Amino acid sequence: MELSKLTSNHSVVVTKVAHPDAQMQQRLMDLGFYPGGVVKLVLVSPKKDPKAFEVRGTVIAIRNEDAKYIRVELKEKNDAR
Amino acid sequence: MPDEFILQNEKNGHVISLAGNPNVGKSTVFNQLTGLKQHTGNWPGKTVGIAEGTSQYKNKYYCLVDLPGTYSLSSNSEEEEVAQDFIQSDLSEATICVCDATSLERNLNLVLQIMQLSDKVVVCVNLIDEARKKGIEINIEKLQSLLGVPVIATAARQNEGLDNLMSALDKVVSEELKMNPYMKKALDGLKENQEENTKTLLDRATAIVNDVIIFTNEDYNRRDRKLDKILTQKLTGIPIMILLLVVVFWLTIQGANAPSNTLASMFGTIGVYLNQFAASINMPEWLRGALIDGIYNVLSTVISVMLPPMAIFFPLFTLLEDFGYLPRVAFNLDKYFANAGACGKQALTMCMGFGCNAAGVTGTRIINSPREKLIAIVTNNFVPCNGRFPILISIITMFFVGSSVSLGSSLLSAILLAGTVILGILTTFWISQLLSKTILKGVPSSFTLEMPPYRRPQIGSVIVRSIFDRALFVLWRAMIVAAPAGLVIWIMANVMIGDSSILTWVTGAIDPFARLMGLDGTILMAFILGLPANEIVIPIMVMGYLSKSTLFEFDSLAQFKTLLLDNGWTWLTAVNTILFTIYHWPCSTALLTIYKETKSAKWTWISFLVPTIMGVGTTMVVTFLAHLFQLV
Incomplete structure (x- = not known):
């Protein structure tokens, strides 16, 4: 699933990041949007875009346009940290 | 980025880099150690460019260099390259990496990256x-x-742990303490493959954090999330923003009124004494006029009109900033900026513009895309700065609220002022979009925005800092400009060519054009002479009118209104003056800053022309429509 499509605030695990802009790709990885990283949707702005995610203990907002390049899958329920 | 860094204090001791993620209190650590006063605020990216200062510990001097805050050193943005180059340069002897204890996991990534670059690292x-x-x-x-490197816990705002930090730094610089060689070897071994490196460092940071942190309260950020929900929700987010705007203006207008009047009457009394003194020493009339009617009157008007609102507005704004509200504003408004083809961080630079447009322009360094940075620069002037608020406040109060200031009427003034500001913000969107479609064509680029934890502002220090560091600084700048401007306008009003003064000639010459804009020659003249600082527009206007009707004492809003009405002002003049206040050229300080930031005469001119054309056009249309429908 694309991260931009996420609606519930379950924790999800990033499976793939493929942003066409190399600099943004690296930035996303550095912030913790990297394969294996755990991400949680925490805020949706009034216009539904951007959305803010809790990642590595920080809240980071990104636009849907960028979030669509991040693929995630739902985390096992009993595994929540 | 050139390889050479030039520092002023390079010779004054060991050069130390101060690195860290944005918004971790790096500038606070820097200020505490060096005694300097870099402005800090609770939003990422406040420090743009490199600041340096010296610190002393045990008879040794250290030249601390505050690098721009970065999340990482690997994504090749401008500030990251500056930070990386500096840490690696021969100049930097050691690096202090400042971390946020509340989000250590993210911060450790940068620590590990820095440890790959340098083996002299202290973690704060x-x-x-x-x-x-x-x-x-x-x-x-x-x-x-x-x-495998020294780690010191600090609370820089409370000055806690900084002595230990300096002591650790001392040991690292003198090579008494060295990085764990096995750690160094392991880190060096990763450098080959960048992608692998990124992942390994992130995983390592997570592993370390899981080992050293205990959350005694699992829901430690629940309050922040709740507050975030309220401040950014569809139903409440934008209304709360507008409400806060109104409240801040209301407190400013209500609170500034009495002190403004007291100051004005105090200066009036002092003026009387000055005149008596001038008479007693037989001062020549031309000198008395130039000094008292010219310089003194303009200066005292600037102070009594400017100081009280600034002394209230700046602290209130800084409180919101320290609390961490501004990134939420950026989050709420981002979609509008995205639609306009601009960057959401423009909301932050726009907010800085409320204080000072020059500061807003410098702030655009946080925007990575050059195209979006230019949009933010050209449109920054559409939010009224502190120098323009007094013009707006006094005209709104006089013409649309009634000059008796009660709680209710000052609330109405605040609402109208907020409306004017919102018009300025909407204009920012329109013009940004127009620029994106024409001379700055392009699609919005990617960006990430951190929403920092809310912090309780330290009210005492906010007040001291915002009044002394900002309000008085801005006031001083205005005064430096106001004194000579007062002299110039007095000379213009008193030197005769033929049977009228230069001022009359000049205002007469531009009057027909100004009339098309629904203004008059004196108003336009005041705006033109106000180029160095908008703060002096009102005083010049007053002097311009006074020079025509000499028997006038001016010390209250009611008298000011009479003066304006005597000179033919109508509600339409007031509306057009308000419009022209938000839509006209940036002040000379802002223009110089724009030139410094863009290094381009072309973009400086565009920044000058865009709001000016907008202002001339809008006021002309409004005036035309008003006359067409016979509203005046």
Whole structure:
């Protein structure tokens, strides 16, 4: 699933990041949007875009346009940290 | 980026880099250690460019260099390259990496990256007090042994732990303490493959954090999330923003009224004494006129009109800024900026423009895309700065509220002022979009925006800092400009060519054009002479009118209104003056800053022309329509 499509605030695990802009790709990885990283949707702005995610203990907002390049899958329920 | 860094204090001791993620209190650490006063605010990216200062510890001097805050050193943005180059340069002897104790996991990534560049690193876990409050316990000793470099916990705002930090730095610089060689070897071994490196460092940071942190309160950030929900929700987010705007203006208008009047009457009394003194020493009339009617009157008007609102507005604004509200504003408004083809961080630079447009222009360095940075620069002037608020406040109060200031009427003034500001913000969107479609064509680029934890502002220090560092600074700048401007306008009003003064000639010459804009020659003249600082527009206007009707004492809003009405002002003049206040050229300081930031005469001219054309056009249309429908 694309991260931009996420609606519930379950924790999800990033499976793939493929942003066409190399600099943004690296930035996303550095912030913790990297394969294996755990991400949680925490805020949706009034216009539904951007959305803010809790990642590595920080809240980071990104636009849907960028979030669509991040693929995630739902985390096992009993595994929540 | 050139390889050479030029520091002023390079010779004054060991050069130390101060690195860290944005918004971790790096500037606070820097200020505490150096005694300097870099402005800090609770939003990422406040420090743009490199600041340096000296610090002394045990008879040794250190030249601390505050690098721009970065999340990482690998994504090749401008500030990251500056930080990386400096840390690696021969100049930098050691690096202090400042971390936020409340989000150590993210911060450790940068620590590990820095440890790959330099083996002289001290880790400063700052905001330890915030972490304690949130029930986050960090085992500093263990962290130190896992990282293999000294780790010091600090609460820089309380000046806690900074002595230990300097002591650790001292040991690292003198090579008494060295990085764990096995750690160094392991880190060096990763450098080959960048992608692998990124992942390994991130995983390592997570592993370390899981080992050293205990959350005694799992829901430590629940309050922040709740507050975020309210401040950014569809139903409440934008209304609360507008409400806050109104409240801030209301407090400013209501609170500034009495002190403004007191100051004005005080200056009036002093003026009388000055005149008596001038008479007693037989001062020639031309000198008395130039000094008292010219310089003194303009100066005292600037102070009494400017100081009280600034002394209230700046602290209120700084409170919101320190609290961490501004990134939420950026989050709420981002979609509008995206639609306009601009960057959401423009909301932050726009907010800075409320204080001073020059500061807003410098602030655009946080926007990575050059195209979006230019949009933010050209449109920054559409939010009225502190120098323009007094013009707006006094005209709104006089013409649309009634000059008797009660709680209700000042609330109405605040609402109208907020409306004017919102018009300015909407204009920012329109013009940004127009620029994106024409001379700055392009699609919005990617960006990430951190929403920092809310912090309780330190009210005392906010007040002291915002009044002394900002309000008085801005006031001083205005005064420096006001004194000579007062002299110029007095000379213009008193030197005769033929049977009228230069002022009459000039205002007469531009009057027909100004009339098309629904203004008059004196108003337009005041705006033109106000180029160095908008603060002097009102005083010049007053002097311009006074020079025509000499028997006038001016010390209250009611009298001011009479003066304006006597000179033919109508509600339409007031509306057009308000419009022209938000739509006209940036002040000379802002223009110089734009030139410095863009290094381009072309973009400086565009920044001058866009709001000016907008202002001339809008006022002409409004005037035309008003006359067409016979509203005046």
